[in-house]
Amino acid sequence: MNIATIGTSSITERFIDALGKTDALTFAGAFSRSADKAKKLGAPRIFTDLEELARDKSIEVVYVASPNSLHFEQAMFLMEHQKHIICEKPMFSTSAELTEAFQRADEYGVFLFEAFRNLYTPNHHRLKAAIEKVGPIRHSFLQYMKYSSRYDNVLAGEEPNIFSPSFSGGALVDLGVYPISLAVSLFGKPDAVSAQVVKLSTGVDGSGSVLLDYGTHTCTAMFSKITNSSLPGEISGENGTIVLDHVAPISSIEFTDRLSGEKEQLAVSEEENDMMYEAEVIAAAIQSNDRAVYEQYRSISEIVIHITEEARKQNQIVYAAEKK
Amino acid sequence: MNIATIGTSSITERFIDALGKTDALTFAGAFSRSADKAKKLGAPRIFTDLEELARDKSIEVVYVASPNSLHFEQAMFLMEHQKHIICEKPMFSTSAELTEAFQRADEYGVFLFEAFRNLYTPNHHRLKAAIEKVGPIRHSFLQYMKYSSRYDNVLAGEEPNIFSPSFSGGALVDLGVYPISLAVSLFGKPDAVSAQVVKLSTGVDGSGSVLLDYGTHTCTAMFSKITNSSLPGEISGENGTIVLDHVAPISSIEFTDRLSGEKEQLAVSEEENDMMYEAEVIAAAIQSNDRAVYEQYRSISEIVIHITEEARKQNQIVYAAEKK
Incomplete structure (x- = not known):
């Protein structure tokens, strides 16, 4: 095609x-x-x-x-x-x-x-399959925080697209959707959302945290375009803990058994350019008219925007697109 | 004395x-x-x-x-x-x-x-002095999550004190107060609190996350007595990031400059039993009737309970002590 x-x-x-x-x-x-x-x-x-x-x-x-x-x-x-x-x-x-x-x-x-390039990769599927190892999940932590050179422009008084409410920008929707979409892919739709952000002079967020209430499990997602972070991701249950090096791409997945302390490496080596995987999965779905795959990803998009919209609402972030 | x-x-x-x-x-x-x-x-x-x-x-x-x-x-x-x-x-x-x-x-x-044994140590004071290195703080992340053997009793249908609303228990007040008190000592009183917890059959929380809104900075605190975690603490600003190995005790403090990438180790070696420091600081304050030190720690206690009380309220955790 x-x-x-x-x-x-x-x-x-x-x-x-x-x-x-x-x-x-x-x-x-x-x-x-x-x-x-x-x-x-x-x-x-x-x-x-x-x-x-x-x-x-x-x-x-x-x-x-x-x-x-x-x-x-x-x-x-x-x-x-x-x-x-x-x-x-x-x-x-x-x-x-x-x-x-x-x-x-x-x-x-x-x-x-x-x-969502992070949801089409081999390691995403390996993570999804490994989740049950931790037993009843009780907490998860996922982050994407990376200082953007465009923030230097904001500090200089400019309004680059990615930090502009006129272009539906901000760290939540630019980087926050990586940990949030991963959470949705792994855990589904949360019962409730609580968000706090750092608002910039432009009117959108530069960084923040979102809590996703899964009833028997709290997921914490952090995002920033104005600071760096070296925190790994973590999914922890009563029987053990999975640590990810990052959410996009995922290069390492390590499971630690709580009782034995034994560790298991679960990631595979991936292509450096992870967008190849989304191109392949999406092309295959289109060509075979695979509605099951389509609806699975559509549902993730629906839940993610429900979460980011709620998080924006709680923090009075309004886009020009909403004022029309 | x-x-x-x-x-x-x-x-x-x-x-x-x-x-x-x-x-x-x-x-x-x-x-x-x-x-x-x-x-x-x-x-x-x-x-x-x-x-x-x-x-x-x-x-x-x-x-x-x-x-x-x-x-x-x-x-x-x-x-x-x-x-x-x-x-x-x-x-x-x-x-x-x-x-x-x-x-x-x-x-x-x-x-x-x-x-609060974590607020009287040499490394606590070193951390406090080092904070300015990161520039305008935008995000911080602090956690204390450790599986408690008493949770095995809860799973067996019992109600040990530390997980009982009759004894004012739960992970938030038992372990959550470590990251929360550290945040209060470093950053003061937050403008707002958002909390989500995992509630146990006993009526108190087994784990959860609290967001502290400092206006230009979001602090995320996580706590659990039903899962383990290996996540370090992190305080990140526009100029750099500080990583702590843990909140209580703090054994390592590493600053990374955002632009140069240079790292600096800021922690000192401490006594294995960190309660020695609180005994010494408190004894000295009592003996010299040092109200400045006293009021500083009193203020932290006041803010911490304001936060945990608000977090409990948001999650309908009610102690027997409140029903009296």
């Missing part, structure tokens, strides 16, 4: 690099308002008009990695033209947009996948 | 061991309803009647390590007889008890200290 890309940031370059490592999808074109920028991606074909891309029947799938606030309109328009969509996280600004978009996908018989 | 102890559990043994390592206080007697148990502590004198202890003018300080729910009545009674009190954490069941007890201490001209 032929795929075209939207966006010219480093994440798009990384996705195109991943396409080169798999036969699942063929990189056939790139859209950008700037032809020069699109050319730099090395695309066989350049689109500067989204309608032209939409009408090109040779393109079956579109990877959307524009600024967050543009995803919705672009995805809605392209689905109307029978394109399957792989959309970068955070896929949409609100749960209302998400619901509408999934309805449109069904209506036009296409698939709409959120590119 | 002569000190007597109340309680016969392992923490009392540890405190008596600490007394042997310092000249600050002289172990002069032990109270227990059971003379046999008190004898095992090796006390020069055994009290089985609290009034007898109260009336003994040679005893100036009493260390209270009875079950949590008994602290209040014993401390109130002993202060009335001019005894200074060192009370194990959690000192009291409610903030109302705490306020009343501190009033009585003032009334009778005695000191009332909560034995």
